Amino acid sequence: MSEAKNLSSVERIKMASDGLRGTLKQSLQDNITGALREDDQSLIKFHGLYQQDDRDRREERSTKKLEWLYSYMIRLRLPGGFLKPEQWIGLHHVAGEHSTGTIKITTRQTVQLHGVLKSSIKPTIKTFNTLSLDSIATCGDVNRNVMCSAHPGQSALHEEIFRYADKLSQMALPKTRAYYEIWLDKEQLAEKKEDDPLYQDRYLPRKFKIAIAIPPNNDVDVFTNDVGLIAIIENNQLKGFNIAAGGGMGATHGNPQTYPRLGSLLGFVDSEEKLLKAVYGIMTLQRDHGNRSDRKLARLKYTIDRFGVPAFIEELEKRIGFQLEPAKPYTFTERKDHYGWERNHQGRWYYTVFVENGRVLDDEKLPLKTALFEIAKTGKANFRFTGSQNVILSDIEEKDKPEIEELLSRFGIIGHTERSGNVRKNSIACVAFNTCPLALAEAQRYLPVLISKIEPILYKYALQDEEITVRMTGCPNGCGRSSAAEIGFIGTSYGQYNLHIGGDRLGERLNTKYKENLGEDEILQSLDELLGVYKTERKQGETFGDFSYRKWISKN
Ligand code: SRM
Numbered sequence: 143m144s145e146a147k148n149l150s151s152v153e154r155i156k157m158a159s160d161g162l163r164g165t166l167k168q169s170l171q172d173n174i175t176g177a178l179r180e181d182d183q184s185l186i187k188f189h190g191l192y193q194q195d196d197r198d199r200r201e202e203r204s205t206k207k208l209e210w211l212y213s214y215m216i217r218l219r220l221p222g223g224f225l226k227p228e229q230w231i232g233l234h235h236v237a238g239e240h241s242t243g244t245i246k247i248t249t250r251q252t253v254q255l256h257g258v259l260k261s262s263i264k265p266t267i268k269t270f271n272t273l274s275l276d277s278i279a280t281c282g283d284v285n286r287n288v289m290c291s292a293h294p295g296q297s298a299l300h301e302e303i304f305r306y307a308d309k310l311s312q313m314a315l316p317k318t319r320a321y322y323e324i325w326l327d328k329e330q331l332a333e334k335k336e337d338d339p340l341y342q343d344r345y346l347p348r349k350f351k352i353a354i355a356i357p358p359n360n361d362v363d364v365f366t367n368d369v370g371l372i373a374i375i376e377n378n379q380l381k382g383f384n385i386a387a388g389g390g391m392g393a394t395h396g397n398p399q400t401y402p403r404l405g406s407l408l409g410f411v412d413s414e415e416k417l418l419k420a421v422y423g424i425m426t427l428q429r430d431h432g433n434r435s436d437r438k439l440a441r442l443k444y445t446i447d448r449f450g451v452p453a454f455i456e457e458l459e460k461r462i463g464f465q466l467e468p469a470k471p472y473t474f475t476e477r478k479d480h481y482g483w484e485r486n487h488q489g490r491w492y493y494t495v496f497v498e499n500g501r502v503l504d505d506e507k508l509p510l511k512t513a514l515f516e517i518a519k520t521g522k523a524n525f526r527f528t529g530s531q532n533v534i535l536s537d538i539e540e541k542d543k544p545e546i547e548e549l550l551s552r553f554g555i556i557g558h559t560e561r562s563g564n565v566r567k568n569s570i571a572c573v574a575f576n577t578c579p580l581a582l583a584e585a586q587r588y589l590p591v592l593i594s595k596i597e598p599i600l601y602k603y604a605l606q607d608e609e610i611t612v613r614m615t616g617c618p619n620g621c622g623r624s625s626a627a628e629i630g631f632i633g634t635s636y637g638q639y640n641l642h643i644g645g646d647r648l649g650e651r652l653n654t655k656y657k658e659n660l661g662e663d664e665i666l667q668s669l670d671e672l673l674g675v676y677k678t679e680r681k682q683g684e685t686f687g688d689f690s691y692r693k694w695i696s697k698n
Pocket residue numbers: 192194215217247248249250251252253254280286287349351363366389390391392393438441500571572573574577578579580619620621622623
């Protein structure tokens with residue numbers, strides 16, 4: 143099944159890279175350009191960085207006959223999305239010294255910085271290293287940041303399950319020491335080639351993503367991952383994990399061979415050993431059978447669809463040497479962050495802060511970055527990121543709660559979190575312009591504005607308390623998981639979006655394209671019509687997603 147011939151250019155770059163080293167050292171030393179050599183642009187991703195340019199300034203730079211304004215985005219590896227306060231303080235300083243200053247919480251529970259100049263990459267990574275942080279394998283054809291349900295108050299077993307994110311991340315780290323040599327000036331071990339039984343010299347055909355959900359909250363959107371693990375808890379004990387595989391959101395406009403897909407349940411495992419073996423087995427199956435000639439068809443979801451789920455399971459069981467048990471029953475009842483104060487079974491406090499689209503910065507409305515910095519300086523709260531781009535100030539002792547509360551209040555964070563409407567608080571937008579090279583339309587810079595215009599419609603129909611999920615992405619790659627929203631906007635060109643409806647609230651049914659290429663006026667008009675009908679015709683308790691599926695999608 144694997145495509146031995148016609149390997150894509152990235153395949154050749156990986157194999158010739160000498161363990162992801164390529165000519166990165168030479169590229170970095172070249173002061174004539176802010177860019178890297180072409181092959182190194184692919185390789186640097188495996189080190190957690192992307193070469194980008196400021197798209198707002200392309201025209202101006204071209205008119206002046208200047209090179210585009212190149213800089214780098216760096217993404218941290220934070221399994222389960224956890225930082226200690228001293229790490230947040232360090233990150234705050236690095237962001238100020240070496241990047242645009244904004245700390246961006248991503249949809250995979252980690253943080254990234256934009257606008258790092260080539261000359262600042264090494265100092266940035268070195269500082270991260272002093273904070274015990276790294277960016278290894280947060281991009282590239284490897285396993286990415288492993289997610290885990292974020293809310294500690296949700297289960298007494300949160301800590302135990304959370305540790306699996308780190309175990310999986312460790313298991314799937316590439317073995318090459320290139321990161322240490324290139325960025326941290328560690329010595330190359332003479333003659334010794336790193337042996338990497340998992341990735342070998344070709345790595346995976348494409349990116350790979352793992353998430354762990356703790357029912358009843360599907361806050362990690364578990365079925366949108368290559369491997370989605372659902373913790374099965376019975377009588378307050380962790381019994382094991384259901385394993386789903388083959389989720390992914392990306393598609394390409396006009397290419398019907400590409401599609402978003404939710405993961406298929408493969409079965410259940412009852413021990414850590416079996417879990418790690420099964421995930422490793424899935425990764426090697428994808429390594430050996432994934433499409434290596436067409437990167438658009440290379441994700442695990444396409445591999446599984448080529449096999450068919452039963453044949454994939456059979457092949458997996460052959461590799462791992464044991465049979466998966468049938469998946470155990472579980473129920474998701476929500477997929478959201480719990481804003482404000484919560485307490486866990488040990489009596490510790492957590493405050494979930496609403497961070498619109500994950501952008502931590504100070505602006506005229508809210509000094510969010512300063513507030514989080516001041517809170518970190520107390521040393522009395524950890525930072526946990528959520529898959530909806532928010533931050534939970536966590537593990538706060540009862541005696542320290544008043545101090546944290548006073549800071550949250552003084553900087554307006556409580557007011558902001560409480561005042562923001564439900565639809566806004568459940569929304570997600572990807573980065574898109576000005577840094578994403580693939581963006582066709584705005585997302586994080588536009589969704590807040592659009593929601594301000596949708597809110598009056600919600601009020602008109604007295605729907606403002608509904609928790610409808612609205613997500614926007616600047617292109618169909620799906621970084622904001624817009625195909626898994628009740629209302630999804632997917633950019634088609636500047637100022638225009640496809641409108642998708644009919645996804646469910648829990649992330650168990652994808653939405654469907656309802657209208658194409660809408661500008662703002664048409665979006666608002668469509669939503670006015672849809673929400674008006676929803677208000678008058680819905681059954682009691684029926685969500686917008688379920689209603690719109692029943693009314694407009696399922697019959698077509
Ligand atoms: Fe993504 C590519 C940003 C989560 C699917 N994603 C990109 C790039 C790197 C553009 C590029 O290739 O040059 C974007 C960088 C923009 C920038 O300037 O920062 C980008 N993706 C993001 C983030 C930062 C969006 C955000 O606002 O939070 C998220 C970082 C997550 C992380 O911490 O690792 C992010 N990307 C996702 C998700 C959601 C998820 O993983 O839960 C998806 C959909 C799930 C999936 O993978 O299928 C996603 N990103 C993609 C794809 C489509 C992949 C595909 O299968 O076709 C691309 C394009 C590609 O890989 O070719 C992409």
